[in-house]
Amino acid sequence: MSDRGYRRPRPLSPVREHLRDTFWFAPTLGLLSTFVLWWIASTLDTEIVAHLQDEGAYEEVRDLISFTADAKTIVTTISSAMMTFIGVVFSISLVAVQMASGQLTPRVVRIFVRSRISKLTLTVFLATFTFSLLVLTSYESETDPRQVTSVPLLQSLLTLGMVGLSLLLFIAYVSSTLRLMQVGPVVDHITRHSFRVLGRMPVGPPVEEPLAAETAQIMHWGRAGVLQDVNVARLVRAARRQGVVLRLIPRIGDFVVPGTPVLAVHGGAAPPRRALRYTISVGVERTLHQDLAFGLRQLSDIALRALSTAVNDPTTAVQCLDRIVQFLAAVVGRPLGTVHHRDGRGEVRLVQDVPGWTDLVDLAFEEIRWCSVGSPQVSRRLLAGIGDLMLLAPESRRKPLVRHRALLVQAVERTVPEAAEREFALYPDHQGIG
Known part of the structure; x- marks a missing residue:
């Protein structure tokens, strides 16, 4: 018996996640593939010339030599300019990472490290540079169509194709980097990965039998x-x-x-x-692979930094609260606290402790509540979010929500002296101050 709605973990899943957390694997694999591609193209070019010479088509061989002689200038330019281009592009990327980690939280650097478009762009750039150098070694000084052994026709065409692909990826890379420098896409990315962790958790009937000693x-x-x-x-x-x-x-x-x-x-x-x-x-640090609470930790960190006196950006905190409420609304009806992993016969073989409902609510609201007293925009959004969760939560899960709402009201009443300002700060508003 297998749990409904649960995707059984694949044996290589942790390995795949760890490789995604590295920035060296994809470029290294791309460089190895470049050597294989060059060897195949070089072999085909040699066979093409040999076939034309066997057929006596020396005029066609002469045309190929003339074409590749013109292409050699382009390949030489590519090989000399590509490495400079790589340095400029990824210098911009490091600046973007530094800005994002300073404005949001250092934990978002992992988003850049795991970015597929960043790894693909670096891989193709390095592959184009390496391939162009290898192609230059294939050019011969011999111009006699009877004596030449290889003409790098396919190699030159592949180099031009890789340059075109590099330009397209550069456009996509810049667009992706600019998006990740914005608050909205970053918190959306964190939320989507948190839902993936939630989707990998087993969902099945509760286990009533106690564990053996x-x-x-x-x-x-x-x-x-x-x-x-x-x-x-x-x-x-x-x-x-x-x-x-x-x-x-x-x-x-x-x-x-x-x-x-x-x-x-x-x-x-x-x-x-x-x-x-x-x-x-x-x-050395937490990841979002199996950590159900880490997404909320990141969203809370971004909101706390936004509410600090140095930044003072309550709108960013409201955006984080939007996603926090979205995630809590998704788990409000799910069994939490203990996860049971079963084998193929449906027998429990692994028991894992995960954060319970109260743990997640405290993580989501406790620190933000402490910092939101002086910001009516955040207190209004926080009250609106708690109100939404109260409507969705069963009776057994309303206690931590009621506690946070009461503590927020008490804190505002102690801090804000004017009755009108207190009333304004405690009015639930889904946009904070729309």
Whole structure:
């Protein structure tokens, strides 16, 4: 029995996510592919010339030599200018990253690192530069159509095609970079990735049977750092083979140190260490791969920086609150607190602790509420968002919403002396001050 609405994790999913968090993999793969493409094109060019010479079509070979001689000037220009072009483009990109991290939050730098268009642009630029250098080595000084062994016809045409592709990607890259410097696209990007994390969580009937007694604990033997993700498929497979249930002790996003327990074993002996190798991923910072709360943490950080006296941009805080309310509205009716991962037979094999409803509400509203007292635009939007969630939340989940609303009202009443100003600041408004 499989959980409805749950996409079972693929074994290579953590590897793919970790490669997306790097900026070297795609360009390196592109450079290796460039050498393969050049070798294929060079071989075809040699076969074309050999075929024409066998047919006695020396006039056609002479025409090819004349064409590639003209193309050589273009290829030489491309090879000399491409690296300068790469330096200018990515200098602009570093400035954009610095501005975005300073105005929003340093956590948004990861958006630029994971950007597919940025990696594709760098890959194609480097591939064009490398390919043009390789093509220059294929030109021969021999002009006699009977003696020439290869004419880089396909190589020259491919170089021109890669230049055209580079120009198109440059336009797309600039457009994408400009979008990521705006608040709206950034918070939308964070929200969409948060929903992807939510979509990967199992949705099924609650587990009523309690876990068997804890029989062992598995300690963390790697480096200290933030628990970024776990290989769910590998852990479920190891637990199934051993006939036990594994329970992840820390939450995703917790900082773990060597010697502390990370997995508890229920119902039998612990799986062998080799079966648990590469199942726990620890890094220097949190990621959005499996961390349900990290999206709210980023949105809250952006709102807090916007509400600081140095920035004083309540409109940005309102935009963050829009997305925070959107995310909370999506999880208000979902079971939270504990996630049960099942094997192919429907048996629970991995139990994982995730933030509960109260945890998410506190993360979303607590710090923003403290900073919103002096900004009626934010307090009005916060009250409107809490009101919307009150309508959607079942009775059992209204208590933290009521508490935050009451605390906000009390804070405004203590801080704002004028009754008219208090009434204005406590009037719910979905646009803050429209």
